[in-house]
Amino acid sequence: MAQLFAYITYKDGVADDSALELIEAAKKIDAGADVTAVVTGSGGDLDTVCNEMAASYKEVIKIDNEALAYPNAEVVRKALLNVLPADGIILITHDTFGMDLSPGLSIKMGSTFVADVVDFEGVDGSTLKIIRQEYGGQVTTHVNCDISAGAVINVRPGVFQPDESKGAAGGSVTDKSGDAGDLTTGRRFLEIVEAEVGDVDITKSEVLVSVGRGIEDEDNIEVAEELAEAMGADVSCSRPIVDQKWLEKSRQVGTSGQTVKPKVYMAMGISGSFQHMGGIKGAPFIVAVNKNPKAPIFQLADVGIVEDILDFMPELTEKIKGM
Amino acid sequence: MEILVCVKRVPDNEENEIEVSADGSDIDRSDIVYSVNEWDNYAVEEAIQLVDEHGGSVTVVTVGDDESDEILRREMAMGANNGLLLKDDAFNGSDGKGISTILKSAAEKGNYDLIMTGAQADDGAGQVGGMLAALLDYPYASLVNKVEVMDDKKLKVGREIEGGNQELNEIDLPCVLSIQTGINEPRYVGIRGIRKVASVDIPSMGASDLGLAGDAVGDGAAKVKKVDYFVPELGEGAEMLEGDTDEIIDKLIELLKAKGGLK
Numbered sequence A: 001m002a003q004l005f006a007y008i009t010y011k012d013g014v015a016d017d018s019a020l021e022l023i024e025a026a027k028k029i030d031a032g033a034d035v036t037a038v039v040t041g042s043g044g045d046l047d048t049v050c051n052e053m054a055a056s057y058k059e060v061i062k063i064d065n066e067a068l069a070y071p072n073a074e075v076v077r078k079a080l081l082n083v084l085p086a087d088g089i090i091l092i093t094h095d096t097f098g099m100d101l102s103p104g105l106s107i108k109m110g111s112t113f114v115a116d117v118v119d120f121e122g123v124d125g126s127t128l129k130i131i132r133q134e135y136g137g138q139v140t141t142h143v144n145c146d147i148s149a150g151a152v153i154n155v156r157p158g159v160f161q162p163d164e165s166k167g168a169a170g171g172s173v174t175d176k177s178g179d180a181g182d183l184t185t186g187r188r189f190l191e192i193v194e195a196e197v198g199d200v201d202i203t204k205s206e207v208l209v210s211v212g213r214g215i216e217d218e219d220n221i222e223v224a225e226e227l228a229e230a231m232g233a234d235v236s237c238s239r240p241i242v243d244q245k246w247l248e249k250s251r252q253v254g255t256s257g258q259t260v261k262p263k264v265y266m267a268m269g270i271s272g273s274f275q276h277m278g279g280i281k282g283a284p285f286i287v288a289v290n291k292n293p294k295a296p297i298f299q300l301a302d303v304g305i306v307e308d309i310l311d312f313m314p315e316l317t318e319k320i321k322g323m
Numbered sequence B: 001m002e003i004l005v006c007v008k009r010v011p012d013n014e015e016n017e018i019e020v021s022a023d024g025s026d027i028d029r030s031d032i033v034y035s036v037n038e039w040d041n042y043a044v045e046e047a048i049q050l051v052d053e054h055g056g057s058v059t060v061v062t063v064g065d066d067e068s069d070e071i072l073r074r075e076m077a078m079g080a081n082n083g084l085l086l087k088d089d090a091f092n093g094s095d096g097k098g099i100s101t102i103l104k105s106a107a108e109k110g111n112y113d114l115i116m117t118g119a120q121a122d123d124g125a126g127q128v129g130g131m132l133a134a135l136l137d138y139p140y141a142s143l144v145n146k147v148e149v150m151d152d153k154k155l156k157v158g159r160e161i162e163g164g165n166q167e168l169n170e171i172d173l174p175c176v177l178s179i180q181t182g183i184n185e186p187r188y189v190g191i192r193g194i195r196k197v198a199s200v201d202i203p204s205m206g207a208s209d210l211g212l213a214g215d216a217v218g219d220g221a222a223k224v225k226k227v228d229y230f231v232p233e234l235g236e237g238a239e240m241l242e243g244d245t246d247e248i249i250d251k252l253i254e255l256l257k258a259k260g261g262l263k
Ligand SMILES: Cc1cc2nc3c(=O)[nH]c(=O)nc-3n(C[C@H](O)[C@H](O)[C@H](O)COP(=O)(O)OP(=O)(O)OC[C@H]3O[C@@H](n4cnc5c(N)ncnc54)[C@H](O)[C@@H]3O)c2cc1C
Pocket: A096, A136, A211, A212, A213, A214, A215, A216, A237, A238, A239, A240, A252, A253, A254, A255, A256, A257, A258, A268, A269, A270, A271, A272, A273, A274, A275, A276, A279, A289, A290, A291, A292, A295, A307, A308, A309, A310, B013, B014, B119, B120, B143
């Protein structure tokens, strides 16, 4: 079995939440494996984070270089290429950084790439058995991946729960900064532009009426607004509603929008993609109304209703108003 | 600026409820409506706007079959200048690397300053752009939600990252960008527009035209293989409220009251 590596995203002085999820993912590939963490950065808290990782990972590789101060995937790819063995199996989180880094890394390593993995079913010879989803989670597939020449595997964040009893690996940190090589690239990081603040702060809302593509038309947004008003809730939405400019970006729930922590979340005509659900924290009571009985959201909600939201929402609004 | 945009014909997520076929070998394609991958329309729109402002031309390319012709025409009706269909039995069964290898050969036949893809398509992998860039040895930026031409050698691009924040980068040309939805508002294409390009000749290229060895792509070269589609055994899922709408609403209101959902 090839050596297993986990790339730890280190940004703004801390390791990403997914850092310890990757060990759990690795254990599903090879239960007995010692997984090596790889952390890149430039000074600051890099050593602290490496030491933190050594509590959970048997070995930690540190790559310290000025060019790595901000995790620019183009730069990180070059460094990893110079430091890691081509036939290794490298686990990376499938977030906006992993999506940027990994496909190209697999090509440069001459290894295989699989994106957005939700589960592993072990290794059979040189075949890694993988489970992933397609069509926004509507269907699931078994995928066989030939790992004989190594692999880059992007793991969906939030799926592999970190082991709470961690912290006793007693791992060591190896400094491989000297091996990073030339890190000049054709893409240079400039700055971060923070998301705009909107008229309501949905991250503070206790009750959200959230609309998805099932709302069908801009004119129907007010049907959701009326329900929200009757409930004393705020209106939020999924990404396609913002893409169409029907609501402001500040009302978008999800990994590329806001992270909300309401008591009650009403998902109206939302299919339940992981990027959307990734923005809902604190285990709220989730009500899903969707006209497709097989919509993935029904696996994730507490209560499900198979109805057309354009009929259902006005009726619910009337009843609540009449109380 | 010469721009190549890679597009894909996919089952339309908005029009279809996707289900596993009876034997699990595929999705059930009996009543599927196809269209251009959602992300690709944003890429084509961005390319058209760049060319409108800075000159040049937009070519849309797809690895597909005869039916893919319709999506190339749709994108040409939007305003893309040329279409290119990459079609060969030898391409069947390609994995992401195979598709990227085919596209790379096509890209090398032209003289493109900028290559764009959608950020992802129906299988949610988001891999072709990054692989294509690596194969061409071009710089790459994914999830791009802003493109600004700085001069004829570089662009300023915004990448959408977590929390809706934007990461600004400077990137050298030629490069590959994968485009995120919301970067622009893709123009509407009417029947009239489609009719205008209905008889335009769209060239097609196969493995030999591209100088590709038959075993470099397709099923034989694929190291990632889909075995089947299935319905996973999941936990209990939601408690489904049933009955007529009135009953459902009464039950829901009780639940909402108990959970603090009504003020
Ligand atoms: C990098 C990246 C980041 C992303 N970030 C986010 C994010 O932050 N937030 C986000 O939401 N998405 C995000 N997405 C997009 C995400 O993958 C999905 O495409 C999106 O969440 C789908 O939104 P939806 O559920 O509203 O639409 P769809 O998936 O189209 O679902 C619409 C649902 O409505 C149902 N429906 C249709 N009509 C009706 C009706 N009349 N009554 C009842 N039900 C109806 C349908 O059955 C379907 O289930 C991101 C994608 C990428 C690649």
